[in-house]
Amino acid sequence: QVQLVQSGAEVKKPGASVKVSCKASGYLFTDYYFHWVRQAPGQGLEWMGWINPHSGGTDYAQKFQGRVTMTRDTSIGTTYMELSSLRYDDTAVYYCAREKTGRPFGYWGQGTLVTVPS
Amino acid sequence: SYELTQPPSVSVSPGQTARITCSGDALPKQYAYWFQQKPGQAPVEVIYKDTQRPSGIPERFSGSSSGTTVTLTISGVQAEDEADYYCQSVDTTDTYYVFGTGTKVTVL
Numbered sequence: 001q002v003q004l005v006q007s008g009a010e011v012k013k014p015g016a017s018v019k020v021s022c023k024a025s026g027y028l029f030t031d032y033y034f035h036w037v038r039q040a041p042g043q044g045l046e047w048m049g050w051i052n053p054h055s056g057g058t059d060y061a062q063k064f065q066g067r068v069t070m071t072r073d074t075s076i077g078t079t080y081m082e083l084s085s086l087r088y089d090d091t092a093v094y095y096c097a098r099e100k101t102g103r104p105f106g107y108w109g110q111g112t113l114v115t116v117p118s
Numbered sequence: 119s120y121e122l123t124q125p126p127s128v129s130v131s132p133g134q135t136a137r138i139t140c141s142g143d144a145l146p147k148q149y150a151y152w153f154q155q156k157p158g159q160a161p162v163e164v165i166y167k168d169t170q171r172p173s174g175i176p177e178r179f180s181g182s183s184s185g186t187t188v189t190l191t192i193s194g195v196q197a198e199d200e201a202d203y204y205c206q207s208v209d210t211t212d213t214y215y216v217f218g219t220g221t222k223v224t225v226l
Contacts (some may be wrong), residue, residue: 014170045161045204045217061214095160103151104215105206108160
């Protein structure tokens with residue numbers, strides 16, 4: 001069955017970068033797009049962007065353009081989200097999600113907590 | 119930027135019907151999806167493409183669409199349905215994805 005397993009929690013200083021991984025299994029990695037979504041403590045869901053694992057093509061929400069980079073390594077079935085110039089308000093749980101036959105967020109990873117202390 | 123607006127909270131007694139609305143200008147042209155999220159857990163899709171229910175989701179969950187508003191209905195609410203619910207869609211350019219503001223459903 002489809003599984004998305006994300007990397008563990010991170011604590012980063014303001015101004016630093018964080019790279020979160022999402023390892024997929026149970027299907028052909030390049031067949032479906034990935035999205036990244038974040039959720040600040042007590043807040044709602046916020047879409048960050050997507051990556052096409054076949055071509056490597058990406059599109060990012062305007063809010064994150066210039067600060068986020070999504071990549072993939074097809075040899076190990078893993079996609080990555082790197083966020084730079086971290087600020088206190090980047091503290092959030094970051095989720096990867098995979099398309100499911102025309103449904104953009106059909107499968108979700110377990111989430112990765114990134115903490116940027118003030 | 120495009121926004122989807124939901125009521126912050128809905129309270130309902132067990133066995134009653136909960137209705138959660140989601141309003142957005144592009145909804146007449148774009149599909150809506152609904153997600154349930156319980157504390158400490160990842161979201162789970164409960165409705166896709168306005169009205170379709172994924173396998174494994176109870177029949178008491180249903181979706182409808184009318185103009186710029188989509189609605190998630192939970193009929194015969196159970197205690198386990200207490201959660202946050204989010205709608206999701208894309209803007210008119212079919213480029214940017216957006217989630218609604220979220221609705222907390224409380225089962226009294």
